Amino acid sequence: MSRRSRYRLICLLPIPAIFLGLWLGAELISPTDVTQPPFNQLLLQWRLPRVLAAFCVGTCLGLAGVIFQGVFRNPLAEPYLLGSAPGAAVGAAIALLVPLPVAQALSLPLLSFLGAWGATLLVLSITRLTRITDTSGLLLAGIAVAALLAALRSLLLLALADETVNLQVVLSWTLGGIHTPDWSSLALLVLLTLLAVCLTRKLAHGLDILGLGDQVAQSMGLAPRRFVNRALLLAAAITALAVSWGGLVGFVGLVAPHAVRWLLGPGHKQLTLASALASGALLAVMDGLARALLPPAEIPLGLLTALIGAPFFLLLLVRARPSA
Numbered sequence: 001m002s003r004r005s006r007y008r009l010i011c012l013l014p015i016p017a018i019f020l021g022l023w024l025g026a027e028l029i030s031p032t033d034v035t036q037p038p039f040n041q042l043l044l045q046w047r048l049p050r051v052l053a054a055f056c057v058g059t060c061l062g063l064a065g066v067i068f069q070g071v072f073r074n075p076l077a078e079p080y081l082l083g084s085a086p087g088a089a090v091g092a093a094i095a096l097l098v099p100l101p102v103a104q105a106l107s108l109p110l111l112s113f114l115g116a117w118g119a120t121l122l123v124l125s126i127t128r129l130t131r132i133t134d135t136s137g138l139l140l141a142g143i144a145v146a147a148l149l150a151a152l153r154s155l156l157l158l159a160l161a162d163e164t165v166n167l168q169v170v171l172s173w174t175l176g177g178i179h180t181p182d183w184s185s186l187a188l189l190v191l192l193t194l195l196a197v198c199l200t201r202k203l204a205h206g207l208d209i210l211g212l213g214d215q216v217a218q219s220m221g222l223a224p225r226r227f228v229n230r231a232l233l234l235a236a237a238i239t240a241l242a243v244s245w246g247g248l249v250g251f252v253g254l255v256a257p258h259a260v261r262w263l264l265g266p267g268h269k270q271l272t273l274a275s276a277l278a279s280g281a282l283l284a285v286m287d288g289l290a291r292a293l294l295p296p297a298e299i300p301l302g303l304l305t306a307l308i309g310a311p312f313f314l315l316l317l318v319r320a321r322p323s324a
């Protein structure tokens with residue numbers, strides 16, 4: 001199969017994924033039930049908005065993963081592993097637990113963005129101060145920062161939760177999960193996701209040049225440091241958007257972009273859109289499985305993605321290890 005055919009096939013993945021997400025759940029809906037009440041109401045008012053929201057969150061995670069992998073020139077980079085998603089989670093926990101003079105609808109995405117960007121800059125600062133240049137050192141720095149931020153988030157939960165805060169809601173959000181939005185909120189998420197796709201695609205040429213090395217990139221008219229800062233700012237914003245709507249969902253930004261890169265090659269012009277669509281399709285199906293595997297209970301989405309993503313990450317580490 002040619003590369004163009006693979007690209008077209010990946011771009012078609014959202015169609016079966018969305019239909020599968022609509023079918024999966026505590027109640028499996030057959031085609032004959034679609035037009036019958038109460039199943040038609042279940043589809044239109046609950047499942048369809050949730051499946052589309054899961055698709056958008058997955059799309060954002062895939063975009064952030066592509067940017068991080070391109071900026072760090074490391075196919076193992078991912079928002080969760082590099083501390084960006086845990087940083088966004090700390091900011092979101094503050095917005096959920098601390099009474100602030102601004103509405104939570106504004107403070108949640110704003111503090112999530114600041115947490116994601118701050119965590120990413122902290123990882124970069126650590127690697128520069130310690131002169132870490134290899135892949136394993138970068139990942140270890142990101143994992144250490146992520147562990148520190150997870151401890152800080154837990155401390156915030158213990159210190160600030162009281163009878164006025166629904167701790168179960170906060171914990172459920174921390175474990176990862178898509179909450180069914182209303183149609184107006186979903187429209188906003190879709191618009192922001194489309195904006196993220198467009199802005200990420202504008203970085204494609206710069207990411208290709210950056211992959212040639214800083215000196216070559218500079219000779220080709222790209223200012224590496226300025227470009228990296230702009231790319232990380234966008235990746236932090238996209239990660240914050242995903243975390244604000246889906247909580248902590250790890251490894252999606254690693255698995256799908258890495259698989260797409262293996263199928264299509266390193267060129268970011270095709271890689272960005274294909275990774276976004278593949279990641280969205282993956283999370284739409286995973287969210288359906290989270291609803292369907294243990295009915296009537298629901299498995300936290302972050303736990304389910306970790307069960308698949310963590311072995312995949314370990315396999316990549318083993319394959320990346322240089323032979324003796």
